[in-house]
Amino acid sequence: MARGTPVADLTRSIYLLWGHHPKPGRSGLTVPAIVEAGTELADAHGLAAVSMRKVAEHLGVGAMSLYGYVPGKEDLTALMTDAAYGELYDDVTAPTEAGNWREAMRFVARRNWELYERHPWLLEVRSPRPDLGPGVVGKYEAELRPLDGIGLSDVEMDSVLALILGHVADSARTHAQHVRENTGMTDVEWWDTVSPVLDQVMRGENLPVSGRVGATVGTEFQAATDPEHNFTFGLEVILDGVQARLD
Amino acid sequence: MARGTPVADLTRSIYLLWGHHPKPGRSGLTVPAIVEAGTELADAHGLAAVSMRKVAEHLGVGAMSLYGYVPGKEDLTALMTDAAYGELYDDVTAPTEAGNWREAMRFVARRNWELYERHPWLLEVRSPRPDLGPGVVGKYEAELRPLDGIGLSDVEMDSVLALILGHVADSARTHAQHVRENTGMTDVEWWDTVSPVLDQVMRGENLPVSGRVGATVGTEFQAATDPEHNFTFGLEVILDGVQARLD
DNA sequence: CGGCTTACCGTACAGCGTACGTCACACCGT
């Protein structure tokens, strides 16, 4: 699928996101099937494992056949991303129904956290612009609603949501890197290896505070850090900060 | 340079980070020179542009010669990362001297923000474990000190710092994607293209809150979002939240 | 049944990280 002018490409991409895709041909290929295949691969082996060849193979089809349905890898990733975010809430009112704004934001944060656990590759997606598909747009509406009418300006609503979602993504990112034991060794093994070498090599460094804090954190969590603790702690700090702004 | 057991590799990587590298051979190559070349390339063209071939070419040397000094690309990236974070503070006391803990944290956040502006590729680095080199360790000590003795537990100190740094990274990430006009079109061009298509395609969607907020934000910032505003706003919210915890 | 449209895909190219094996340089012992 040849690339054209930037404007034409962009328009095509948006139409694609919003469900304008070609009917299945004689191989039975469809855009949703391609997206699903890509998502399965990404869930299982990370975003780097999603190559056009692998996706095609997974569908029993030649690599180049995909280009009849999807302009390229970038658009495939955008489709996967939007689909993943789209599965977050059954209904646009779900967060609102969780309770007051604080409980709603906890609900939102927890849901996003779980989404990143299910689809860690979402944290690797690096899109130059937001992928404004139906999933993302619906998510934004659902998450913004509980913040409406509690005393924040429109801009503040957007900023608060961005702050919370950013915090979730950041914690989840650390968590995902943390959990990935497949790539090498477990946390404990890693620390057991690193620790003595560090002790030797850092001899003579003057680190009174970080030395103490690092030791405490290590003892507390049996690891260099505990992303899940940081997630819940940070969330409450943020919510307290928002509350302070409301008063 | 052949890879060995995980433990040996890890040990070697840490020694490398802490300055244990081979003396220059007959080509005059050194590890710092390689790291510098990689950093220059990354600053100019992003992390993806840092290939072993390009770095070698930049140094007037064959690609494989680098492997005599650096085990592979992963370690090169780790070295670059640690060096970049190491240039953040002239002295370990710099943040502390900025004033009380709030001012110190604003100083820390701003410095990190500027670092990410200077080296946007830092936001693309995806390391399985923290790269515990001298730069990163010194940074941790410097940033932790202003939080010492203000009424937080050790674990809370670590969590608060992680929260703030995560927020900076997240804002800077959005900012960096935002600024990258080179890859295609400017913000305004993009929105002018996307907006009418979205209007058409979203006809019939029920988006009362996000529609209003999106419009307000767009008018306010002449863009879909303003990362710098989100950065300072979010930071103050977080600081307020921490203050609430201190009371 | 013939012919045309078009979906499909085999091949190819430029790029990547890096394993392997060779070459020539610099140094050292005599």
Add this chain to the structure above:
DNA sequence: ACGGTGTGACGTACGCTGTACGGTAAGCCG
């Protein structure tokens, strides 16, 4: 001064990537 040798440097090659191009063949219509 010279020969041998250890090793730093690197050319080549492999398997992988995204995707442009052009040929093949399948399905449909007259």
